[in-house]
Amino acid sequence: xxxxxxxxxxxxxxxxxxxxxDIVFMLLFFFMVAxxxxxxxxxxxxxxxxxxxxxxxxxxxxxxxxxxxPPLDExxxxxxxxxxxxxFAKVNQIQEYITLKNSxxxxxxxxxxxxxxxxxxxxxxxxxxxxxxxxxEVNALKLSYTASKAVDN
Amino acid sequence: xGSRRRDIPExxxxxxxxxxxxxxxxxxxxxxxxxxxxxxxxxxxxxxxxPPDSKQRKREVLEVLVNAGDQLLVEGAPLSIxxxxxxxxxxxxxxxxxxxxxxxSTKAVVSLKNDRGTSYDMYVxxxxxxxxxxxxxxxxxxxxEFGKEYSKLDPTREKEKIKQVKAKYPKKLSEAEPVxxxxx
Numbered sequence: 491x492x493x494x495x496x497x498x499x500x501x502x503x504x505x506x507x508x509x510x511x512d513i514v515f516m517l518l519f520f521f522m523v524a525x526x527x528x529x530x531x532x533x534x535x536x537x538x539x540x541x542x543x544x545x546x547x548x549x550x551x552x553x554x555x556x557x558x559x560p561p562l563d564e565x566x567x568x569x570x571x572x573x574x575x576x577x578f579a580k581v582n583q584i585q586e587y588i589t590l591k592n593s594x595x596x597x598x599x600x601x602x603x604x605x606x607x608x609x610x611x612x613x614x615x616x617x618x619x620x621x622x623x624x625x626x627e628v629n630a631l632k633l634s635y636t637a638s639k640a641v642d643n
Numbered sequence: 644x645g646s647r648r649r650d651i652p653e654x655x656x657x658x659x660x661x662x663x664x665x666x667x668x669x670x671x672x673x674x675x676x677x678x679x680x681x682x683x684x685x686x687x688x689x690x691x692x693x694p695p696d697s698k699q700r701k702r703e704v705l706e707v708l709v710n711a712g713d714q715l716l717v718e719g720a721p722l723s724i725x726x727x728x729x730x731x732x733x734x735x736x737x738x739x740x741x742x743x744x745x746x747x748s749t750k751a752v753v754s755l756k757n758d759r760g761t762s763y764d765m766y767v768x769x770x771x772x773x774x775x776x777x778x779x780x781x782x783x784x785x786x787x788e789f790g791k792e793y794s795k796l797d798p799t800r801e802k803e804k805i806k807q808v809k810a811k812y813p814k815k816l817s818e819a820e821p822v823x824x825x826x827x
Binding site for chain 2: 507510511517518521524525526527539541542543544545546547550553606607609610611612613614615616618619622625626627629630631632633635636637639
């Protein structure tokens with residue numbers, strides 16, 4: 491172990507690792523900028539449909555999320571359920587949810603709030619239509635059907 | 644003093660990398676990479692009045708119907724989804740040539756009606772094709788007018804051009820209240 495002693499470094503010079511933190515910090519900052527926090531636990535499966543005309547949603551802070559899909563927990567069956575935040579919800583809870591979320595925002599931002607609807611491919615339109623109707627009731631008129639980018643052919 | 648300063652030992656920064664790695668791993672685990680993308684839709688506001696376009700002439704409206712079996716009916720005839728985009732583009736750019744399609748692009752309406760049993764996947768695909776048709780005709784028009792695609796126009800500096808294209812091809816995509824035709 492004498493080799494590693496500070497005054498015993500006569501034979502083999504220590505490798506300079508002082509730049510290592512810089513490199514790691516650089517990686518760290520890259521990931522901090524390029525990723526977003528995983529802020530909720532998924533309770534439903536959302537395998538997104540594909541589309542070519544998708545647009546990027548600009549501001550993350552101006553989004554409400556609604557998830558629809560079959561529950562991940564197979565004991566709950568395969569009927570698609572709605573998830574708001576971390577819990578299952580019924581269609582009639584959407585209005586309340588949007589109103590609550592809007593009340594936490596700046597009033598000027600409310601017209602720009604977009605609802606990001608993440609629904610699984612197998613979901614039927616009946617439930618989606620009910621959600622759309624609820625959103626119209628609370629005047630949350632900007633909707634985005636979340637879809638992954640498909641390659642145009 | 645000078646000699647004492649020389650005696651101060653170097654601060655050991657070796658563990659700095661460990662700390663940074665720890666933070667890095669934390670961020671790798673708690674974050675996701677996906678950027679949200681989606682088809683943007685503007686829902687119509689709820690109004691008490693009946694829709695005003697009920698007297699609209701039939702030829703201005705391209706009727707698209709999707710049934711519970713995910714089959715497509717356009718203007719009363721079955722159509723495969725691959726040809727929906729071309730059909731919609733024909734309708735929008737018809738300018739009175741074909742007597743069954745629209746008279747002018749500014750009046751052309753696309754009406755989308757789906758069943759409660761239609762799958763979301765099919766609906767998104769149909770919606771995507773209709774949006775694509777609008778985007779393509781706008782791109783084409785913008786290309787001949789300004790030599791630049793509509794999607795590439797700068798929203799801050801070329802506001803007037805965008806307005807002109809939008810006026811030429813207004814996105815009149817109406818969605819009827821869905822019906823339940825059964826077969827869920």
